[in-house]
Amino acid sequence: MEDPGAPAHAPLPRQMDMRSVLEAGGEVGQAMLGCDWAATPLGPLGTWPQALETVVKVMLASRFSMWLAWGPELTFLCNETYRRDTLGSKYPWALGKPAAEVWAEIWPDIGPRIDKVLGTGVASWDESLMLILERSGYREETYHTFSYSPLPDEAGRIAGMLCVVSEETERVVGERQMAVLRDLGAGLATALTEPDVYEVVARQLGAELRLLPFSAVYLLEPDGTSARLACCAGTEAGRPVTPGRVEAGDPRPSWPLAALRGGGHVRVEDLADRFASVPSGAWEEPPRRALLVPLAVQTGATPIGFLVAGLNPHRCLDAAYEGFVSLLASQISASITSARAYEAERARAENLAALDRAKTNFFTNVSHELRTPLTLLLGPAEDALTDAGEPLGERQRARVEIVHRNARRLLRLVDTLLEFSRLESGRLVPRVEPVELAALTADVAEMFRPATDRAGLTLDLDCADLGRLVLVDRDMWAKIVSNLVANAVKFTFEGGIAVRLRLVEPDGAARVVLEVRDTGIGIASSEQPHLFERFHRVEGARARTHEGSGIGLALVAELAALHGGAVSVASAPGSGSTFAVEVPAR
Numbered sequence: 001m002e003d004p005g006a007p008a009h010a011p012l013p014r015q016m017d018m019r020s021v022l023e024a025g026g027e028v029g030q031a032m033l034g035c036d037w038a039a040t041p042l043g044p045l046g047t048w049p050q051a052l053e054t055v056v057k058v059m060l061a062s063r064f065s066m067w068l069a070w071g072p073e074l075t076f077l078c079n080e081t082y083r084r085d086t087l088g089s090k091y092p093w094a095l096g097k098p099a100a101e102v103w104a105e106i107w108p109d110i111g112p113r114i115d116k117v118l119g120t121g122v123a124s125w126d127e128s129l130m131l132i133l134e135r136s137g138y139r140e141e142t143y144h145t146f147s148y149s150p151l152p153d154e155a156g157r158i159a160g161m162l163c164v165v166s167e168e169t170e171r172v173v174g175e176r177q178m179a180v181l182r183d184l185g186a187g188l189a190t191a192l193t194e195p196d197v198y199e200v201v202a203r204q205l206g207a208e209l210r211l212l213p214f215s216a217v218y219l220l221e222p223d224g225t226s227a228r229l230a231c232c233a234g235t236e237a238g239r240p241v242t243p244g245r246v247e248a249g250d251p252r253p254s255w256p257l258a259a260l261r262g263g264g265h266v267r268v269e270d271l272a273d274r275f276a277s278v279p280s281g282a283w284e285e286p287p288r289r290a291l292l293v294p295l296a297v298q299t300g301a302t303p304i305g306f307l308v309a310g311l312n313p314h315r316c317l318d319a320a321y322e323g324f325v326s327l328l329a330s331q332i333s334a335s336i337t338s339a340r341a342y343e344a345e346r347a348r349a350e351n352l353a354a355l356d357r358a359k360t361n362f363f364t365n366v367s368h369e370l371r372t373p374l375t376l377l378l379g380p381a382e383d384a385l386t387d388a389g390e391p392l393g394e395r396q397r398a399r400v401e402i403v404h405r406n407a408r409r410l411l412r413l414v415d416t417l418l419e420f421s422r423l424e425s426g427r428l429v430p431r432v433e434p435v436e437l438a439a440l441t442a443d444v445a446e447m448f449r450p451a452t453d454r455a456g457l458t459l460d461l462d463c464a465d466l467g468r469l470v471l472v473d474r475d476m477w478a479k480i481v482s483n484l485v486a487n488a489v490k491f492t493f494e495g496g497i498a499v500r501l502r503l504v505e506p507d508g509a510a511r512v513v514l515e516v517r518d519t520g521i522g523i524a525s526s527e528q529p530h531l532f533e534r535f536h537r538v539e540g541a542r543a544r545t546h547e548g549s550g551i552g553l554a555l556v557a558e559l560a561a562l563h564g565g566a567v568s569v570a571s572a573p574g575s576g577s578t579f580a581v582e583v584p585a586r
């Protein structure tokens with residue numbers, strides 16, 4: 001049976017008199033026992049007002065970080081967590097001192113807040129307020145979220161205030177570092193060239209001068225004896241900390257190049273002695289120290305340069321801070337390396353293009369030289385074949401026909417080359433006119449009928465009237481058709497060739513599609529991307545003739561492009577090829 005008169009909660013613990021609370025109150029409690037309270041406005045232990053004793057007991061027992069100020073001098077008291085997280089080297093000196101003395105360095109910030117709480121009785125609230133504390137042997141940047149609440153005495157008058165605080169320095173600084181790394185990464189992702197990389201680095205590091213008040217990137221010469229400035233942030237180039245060049249041989253080099261040879265980070269401790277002036281970035285005080293981090297593609301590899309990080313004078317260089325600078329350096333070195341690879345690739349492509357141009361030039365010059373003797377050869381050969389007055393005998397005719405056919409073939413090739421050089425110099429401008437494209441296409445394709453007949457191939461033309469005229473350059477279109485059909489004949493041994501022209505209008509924009517399909521040898525997929533490059537020929541392709549220079553398809557592609565269109569291929573070895581040219585139907 002329960003006793004109806006018993007309290008609903010557990011029995012109260014033993015008496016919590018002040019002395020036993022202090023004895024159980026950890027280090028701070030012990031230290032409070034040793035304090036000379038009689039010398040403070042609070043008076044000796046045991047004489048404290050009940051209200052103060054109660055709040056001190058609550059504070060000491062709590063594991064939240066708290067301090068309080070009581071009485072006319074706002075005498076300072078705190079608990080164990082506050083001592084550990086915030087008080088630093090001010091412990092135990094601070095116990096019993098006036099709060100304005102304990103926190104003299106931030107009194108301009110917190111004094112007015114405390115006055116207001118005491119004056120109004122309304123609690124304060126601050127989130128992540130920055131306070132520069134002197135608790136670690138230097139003026140330290142710290143962030144705190146805290147509330148001051150008024151403390152009443154027995155009579156209900158405000159006699160002090162209690163601060164419950166949580167220190168956020170690590171979170172705030174950590175988030176700031178993440179943001180810089182994120183923004184730098186995002187910026188560098190779009191930096192293609194080395195100058196782009198340096199521009200992004202300078203801009204991003206310059207946007208956050210609290211973490212690194214100044215910074216610079218130096219590139220080492222291959223022999224490591226000197227370095228040149230690539231970019232800097234928080235200061236201009238050419239200042240004492242950012243000379244254009246650093247020489248290892250200099251008796252007093254601005255930055256100690258020799259020390260970097262070991263491959264590790266180098267701490268430069270004496271900035272004030274080393275430099276006439278040091279930029280202070282977002283702070284009033286300039287950095288006292290800098291960290292040099294080698295820029296290496298991988299650890300142990302010869303560095304390509306180094307990052308100079310001017311260190312925030314209000315933070316110590318702990319593992320997190322050094323790790324942040326390392327991450328910056330590895331992002332920067334990775335970007336420099338890939339920019340260099342990109343530039344090398346571009347230079348290679350430019351060299352290839354130059355080679356291409358040289359080849360075209362060479363062909364042009366040779367072509368011009370060839371054209372004259374070829375026409376001189378063709379004229380008499382034609383005359384000989386058509387001379388009715390003195391007709392050639394059977395055998396001589398056959399011989400001259402071979403001469404004539406091959407001279408024409410050569411002339412066609414020479415003309416294509418000349419065309420290319422005109423394309424190259426931009427002199428080939430389409431002269432468009434309204435054309436009955438189906439008829440033109442059929443006419444050109446039809447010219448190949450003697451050749452397909454001779455080869456036993458079929459030639460199917462599906463070029464029904466489009467029902468409208470299309471603006472093209474006649475000669476260019478004829479070249480497109482004849483090049484594609486000629487190739488089809490050349491690479492087909494059985495079956496035949498089909499030429500189809502049609503008008504399509506998939507999305508309201510009318511286009512003409514020319515398809516030349518053959519049942520020939522087909523083209524391996526690995527070759528297909530290169531077919532339209534100049535001078536590209538498929539090695540070992542079986543062909544009806546060996547004539548060819550690998551420029552026919554390149555010309556088709558360029559002519560199609562001049563009409564605002566493009567050429568494509570669908571093919572598989574052994575099952576033929578389909579070339580399609582699509583141009584806007586204007």
Ligand code: ADP
Pocket residue numbers: 487488491518520521522523531536537538539541547548549550551552553554577
């Ligand atoms: P070429 O003067 O060598 O014919 P092209 O630029 O016209 O130059 O063609 C390039 C290469 O593409 C040819 O050497 C050939 O290997 C391949 N090719 C072009 N058309 C066809 C086709 N219809 N069937 C198979 N291979 C083709």
